Amino acid sequence: MTDFLEKRVIVCGGGLAGLSAAVTALEDGACVTLMEKAPEVGGSSALSGGAIWAFADFEELRAAIPDGDAMLQWLVYDNIDAARDWLATQNVTLAAEELHAEQGRRARSINPPQAIAALADKFLKLGGQLRLESALDALIVVDGIVKGVRIAHGSCTQDEAAGAVVLATGGFQGNPELLSRYVVRNPDNLYLRANAWSTGDGFLAATQAGAAASPGLDTYYGHALAAPPARFSRLELRDMSQYYGQQAIAVNLRGERFADESDGTAEQVLNQRLAQQPGGRGFYIIDQELMDSPVIKGRPLLTRVIVGRAQAAKAPVIVAATIAELCRKLSAMGVPESKLFREITEFNRAIASQQADDLEPARRRNRKSLCKPPYYAIGVQASITFTMGGLQIDERARVLRRSGGSSPSSAVPPSRALTDADALSIGIGADYRQTAIAGLYAAGCDAGNMSHFDYMGGLAVALVTGRTAGNSAADYVRTIP
Ligand SMILES: Cc1cc2nc3c(=O)[nH]c(=O)nc-3n(C[C@H](O)[C@H](O)[C@H](O)COP(=O)(O)OP(=O)(O)OC[C@H]3O[C@@H](n4cnc5c(N)ncnc54)[C@H](O)[C@@H]3O)c2cc1C
Incomplete structure (x- = not known):
């Protein structure tokens, strides 16, 4: 007879993904323990803007993120309405769509702290056990089947038996070693725009146990933040995000444009290119007309509100009556004056003469020259909110093996079998089959490759994959004799 602890579900990480998984597994009849590394639950979910959004159209999603995993993208797209309705039944206040x-x-939209508190409350009311300051250290795997976790609490570690484990530790953006291995040459170029606890513990534990990493490990989500010497707290990360970058001229510290600023569905693409510039730093240059425009067309937030916040936090914000004066003032900060002047006037000339395609780099959208004084240059620093790559999961949030070998557990049938046509079209052997690691699930930012360079909404991914993982884990522990 199996001890009940050997049939429980352990969820690691108490952000939106982990809490959704934990409450779902409890509702499905499992006994659940939630391990949270920080002194409180919430993670980056609690710091977020709270917009649980999805693409309105799946074709548009695929066009924006063609390299992401289409099956997992569909999972989120197809289940987001039901998942948000479920959230509303958990005493989470949701605005109308x-x-x-x-x-x-x-x-x-949700109010993130209210949503986290409501889910944590529901978790405890349903009989879940919450362990704070308890960090996943390693997975316990016997004969290829997950049997529990090693938990670090202060300087002690303890083994905890489980029938299934859900990894929801929030990605590896807080781990400079993993960032330099997979993401950027110099992690110091990136501000951490996230909770401080997500250091890749789920990714490391699972890959040590033979899990496959997803494609897209080198891509990530973030927004340029107000640059030093600006000082602000983690609670102000959203206010300090310079979301209007796609409308601006973006230059690096050498005074060069380095990207089509308008590329991608929002500013996260420009942010990734900014990170590759010297120091991960640069300036967004705008005029008064852009300053008075909404950050996103049709939305109420004006660019000047964001710039005002950056200025108040002591970010470099230069104001000048002419482009020449702006360049002169920026030269005092080390940006070559004549180079920058040429770059801005060439940009304005190309837009005015409808030759923006010939710019290097070209400007494909938001073609507006800077011509209404005064002119502004706002110092910006690249940041990382979460790593888009992570563990490879299937449509039931099961973590897949790195090697194609067969699963030791009959309870876990082969998944993601490639059809012969798929195999031919991507040129690998038709007999390659990835199978799941029995008893192991991942959700939220620990699950990789839904976003890939461009972005599809982190809260929606956390909510849907969390629900899926909780449901799958509860189903699986029921099959343990
Ligand atoms: C400023 C900001 C604004 C944002 N705005 C939006 C928005 O409006 N809309 C949107 O869709 N997305 C937004 N996002 C992104 C979104 O918040 C994340 O994608 C999402 O919250 C990730 O959820 P998660 O549960 O995977 O991770 P998290 O919420 O970060 O939770 C991970 C949890 O795991 C814990 N943990 C880490 N390691 C361990 C371990 N070893 N053992 C146990 N626990 C561990 C952490 O402490 C944390 O509590 C925003 C993010 C930020 C930072």
Whole structure:
């Protein structure tokens, strides 16, 4: 007879993904323990803007993120309405759906601290056991089947038996070693725009146990933040995000444009290119007309509100009556004056003469020259919110093996079997089969490759994959004799 602890579900990480998994598994009849590394639950979910959004159209999602995993993207797209309705039944306050036509998104917003508190409360009311300051250290795997976790608490470690484990530790953006291995040459170029606890513990434990990493490990989500010497707290990360970058001229410290600023569905693509510039730093240059425009067409937030916040936090914000004066003032900060002047005037000339395609780099959208004084240059620093790559999961949130070998557990049939046509079209052997690691699930930022370079909404991914993982884990522990 199996001890009940050997049939429980252990969820590691108490952000939106982990709490959704934990409450779902309890509702499905499992006994659940939630391990949270920090002194409180919430993670980056609690710091977020709270817009649980999805693309309005799946074709648009695929066009924006063609290299992401289509099956997992579909999982989120197809289940987001039901998942948000479920959230509303958990005493989470959700606003009515808003359609943001300009971005092709439909969003329902939560108040993140209220949502986290409501889910944690529901978890405890359903009999879940919450362990704070308890960090996943390693997975316990016997004969290829997950049997529990090693938990670090202060300087002690303890083994905890489980029938299934859900990894929801929030990605590896807080781990400079993993960042330099997979993401950027110099992690110091990136501000951490996230909770401080997500250091890749789920990714490391699972890959040590033979899990496959997903594609897209080198891509990530973030927004340029107000640059040093600006000082701000983790609670102000959203206010310090310079979301209007796609409208601006973005230059690096050498005074060069380095990207088509308008590329991608929002500023996260520009942010990744900014990170590759010297120091991960640069300036967004705008004029008064852009300053008085909404950050996103049709939305109320004006660029000047964001710039005002950056200025108040003591970010470099230069104001000048002419482009020449702006360049002169920036030269005092080390940006070559004549180079920058040429770059801005060439940009303005190309836009005015409808030759923006010939710019190097070209400017494909938001073609507006800077011509209404005064002019502004705002110092920006690249940041990382979460790593888009992570563990490879299937449509039931099961973590897949790195090697194609067969699963030791009959309870876990082969998944993601490639059809012969798939195998031919991507040129690998038709007999390659990835199977799941019995008893192991991942959700939220620990699950990789839904976003890939461009972005599809972190809260929606956390909610849907969390629900899926909790449901799958509860189903699986029921099969343990
Ligand atoms: C400023 C900001 C604004 C954002 N705005 C939005 C928005 O409006 N809309 C949107 O869709 N997305 C937004 N996001 C992104 C979104 O918040 C994340 O994608 C999402 O919250 C990730 O959820 P998660 O549960 O995977 O991770 P998290 O919420 O970060 O939870 C991970 C948890 O795991 C814990 N943990 C880490 N290691 C361990 C371990 N070893 N053992 C146990 N626990 C561990 C952490 O402490 C944390 O509590 C925003 C993010 C930020 C930072």
